[in-house]
Amino acid sequence: MVSSFKKALESGKFVVTSEVAPPKGTNLEKMVHHIELLKDKVDAINITDHQSSVMRFPSLGGALLIKEMGGEPILQMTCRDRNRLALQADLLFASSRGIHNVLCLTGDSVLLGDHKEAKSVFDLDSSQLLAAIRRLERGKDLAGNDLDGGISFCAGAIVTPEANPLEPQLIKFEKKIEAGTEFIQTQAVYDLDRFKQFMDYARQFPAKILAGIILLTSAPMARFMNKNVAGVNVPQEPIDEMASAPKGRAIEKGIEIAGRMIMRIQEERMCDGVHIMAIGREELVPDIMAAARLV
Amino acid sequence: MIRSITQQKSEEEILRLLEGLGRVFIIGCGTCVTLTHTGGEPEVEAMKERLSDKGKLITGGVVLPVACDNLTGDALSKYGQQIAQADVLFIMTCAFGVQTVARQLKKLVVPALDTLFIGKETALGQFDEICLQCGACILGETGGICPVTSCHKGLVNGPCGGTNNGKCEIDSAKDCAWTLIYNRLKDLGTLDAMRRFQQPRNHQGEPKPGKLVISAS
Numbered sequence: 001m002v003s004s005f006k007k008a009l010e011s012g013k014f015v016v017t018s019e020v021a022p023p024k025g026t027n028l029e030k031m032v033h034h035i036e037l038l039k040d041k042v043d044a045i046n047i048t049d050h051q052s053s054v055m056r057f058p059s060l061g062g063a064l065l066i067k068e069m070g071g072e073p074i075l076q077m078t079c080r081d082r083n084r085l086a087l088q089a090d091l092l093f094a095s096s097r098g099i100h101n102v103l104c105l106t107g108d109s110v111l112l113g114d115h116k117e118a119k120s121v122f123d124l125d126s127s128q129l130l131a132a133i134r135r136l137e138r139g140k141d142l143a144g145n146d147l148d149g150g151i152s153f154c155a156g157a158i159v160t161p162e163a164n165p166l167e168p169q170l171i172k173f174e175k176k177i178e179a180g181t182e183f184i185q186t187q188a189v190y191d192l193d194r195f196k197q198f199m200d201y202a203r204q205f206p207a208k209i210l211a212g213i214i215l216l217t218s219a220p221m222a223r224f225m226n227k228n229v230a231g232v233n234v235p236q237e238p239i240d241e242m243a244s245a246p247k248g249r250a251i252e253k254g255i256e257i258a259g260r261m262i263m264r265i266q267e268e269r270m271c272d273g274v275h276i277m278a279i280g281r282e283e284l285v286p287d288i289m290a291a292a293r294l295v
Numbered sequence: 296m297i298r299s300i301t302q303q304k305s306e307e308e309i310l311r312l313l314e315g316l317g318r319v320f321i322i323g324c325g326t327c328v329t330l331t332h333t334g335g336e337p338e339v340e341a342m343k344e345r346l347s348d349k350g351k352l353i354t355g356g357v358v359l360p361v362a363c364d365n366l367t368g369d370a371l372s373k374y375g376q377q378i379a380q381a382d383v384l385f386i387m388t389c390a391f392g393v394q395t396v397a398r399q400l401k402k403l404v405v406p407a408l409d410t411l412f413i414g415k416e417t418a419l420g421q422f423d424e425i426c427l428q429c430g431a432c433i434l435g436e437t438g439g440i441c442p443v444t445s446c447h448k449g450l451v452n453g454p455c456g457g458t459n460n461g462k463c464e465i466d467s468a469k470d471c472a473w474t475l476i477y478n479r480l481k482d483l484g485t486l487d488a489m490r491r492f493q494q495p496r497n498h499q500g501e502p503k504p505g506k507l508v509i510s511a512s
């Protein structure tokens with residue numbers, strides 16, 4: 001079973017993915033609305049897994065919903081909350097229900113979320129989860145037992161091209177490639193000249209690379225990310241640009257900047273596509289795509 | 296030297312644990328908790344005063360040389376009467392000391408401290424956790440720095456995405472273990488050890504509770 005997302009990656013086209021977040025609770029209206037808006041515009045939709053360690057409706061449920069609505073889901077799976085039995089079980093379930101893309105993440109610490117006293121698991125790490133998927137695809141579970149009925153996934157992972165220090169991050173990145181990742185979504189990039197340097201290195205590997213684009217919503221938000229989000233560096237120029245936007249028009253400026261970046265990435269063929277994140281403002285993704293002349 | 300690192304419980308919790316227990320005998324220890332100023336001579340004296348102020352009757356108190364020692368029961372026998380008069384033994388030692396007393400005396404025990412970790416004094420007044428006694432030691436592949444313990448997530452294949460300027464995503468006062476390991480392996484010219492893929496770990500190296508019996512053969 002080859003997923004349509006995998007086909008898109010292999011077709012050589014400029015791939016566009018985005019993401020939606022499940023709700024805290026059972027009111028799925030907003031998520032459904034976002035899926036509705038995105039499903040025919042992007043090649044696949046990521047569904048986040050208790051993002052920032054905040055307890056929410058499960059990513060598996062969201063992925064199923066995307067599938068049922070005719071979209072192409074990328075199931076995000078972190079290693080924070082499930083041991084190897086639970087992770088494998090969820091992969092079996094996902095595959096059986098037609099979810100064939102998965103993004104493997106280590107997961108944030110529970111200390112960053114809203115259940116700070118929870119026990120964290122990390123039985124596997126992201127590279128071991130990738131290896132587990134490849135093993136399950138060969139018909140064996142992590143204990144070496146045979147599976148009755150197999151799975152198939154287009155499996156991906158993430159990298160932070162501006163991590164500091166960078167070398168340990170790249171060693172991990174190469175382990176993910178070795179473990180069989182087919183695509184990589186990057187942490188948000190803003191300095192495209194630096195991103196090009198990363199791509200000069202990353203291009204030697206077989207995985208497809210999607211550049212992470214996070215919509216800037218205001219100058220303070222950009223400064224906040226610089227200060228608080230590991231591996232995100234928004235240069236002064238876009239911050240000034242955001243600050244110069246007339247009152248109430250910062251979002252439009254952010255959309256313009258994101259659109260411009262995507263256009264440049266595509267024109268210069270820097271990488272294989274983009275992963276657009278508009279955290280909390282997913283309804284703006286079509287506008288970003290329009291600004292990038294992708295639709 | 297291995298040290299048991301402790302921290303005093305909040306006053307609120309202490310009073311809750313001692314509710315209804317009017318007569319209190321206090322036990323401190325001359326070893327780890329003296330070093331961390333959580334259960335040495337001065338802290339035991341201060342606790343006597345604090346509890347008296349809260350209306351408790353202090354039947355007595357002692358700072359044992361090594362509370363986790365098997366001879367603790369004997370050492371306490373000198374205080375037999377004061378202990379007999381008490382409703383509770385309020386113990387300002389690490390949990391090893393608390394459990395040692397509980398095993399040797401038929402008496403209600405209440406800990407005054409939380410035992411945080413088994414660690415080492417790495418600089419004056421600074422204590423670090425460096426080993427979780429996991430039963431499957433990988434120090435030989437990580438330059439002698441333990442990622443199971445020193446990495447907040449216990450990752451064995453390299454850093455997570457939260458590593459930030461060499462610090463951990465949970466606390467900028469804590470080093471990212473993987474920056475330390477990388478630097479160390481690089482210095483030693485053995486970075487290949489970090490490139491080697493580590494299989495999922497055996498988390499049952501010694502299933503809890505650990506137990507070892509050495510046969511006398």
Ligand code: SF4
Binds near residue numbers: 430432441
């Ligand atoms: S791997 Fe770490 S926790 Fe396990 S025994 Fe070795 S030092 Fe201790």
Ligand code: SF4
Binds near residue numbers: 455472
């Ligand atoms: S920042 Fe470093 S020490 Fe902290 S969890 Fe990530 S890899 Fe481990």
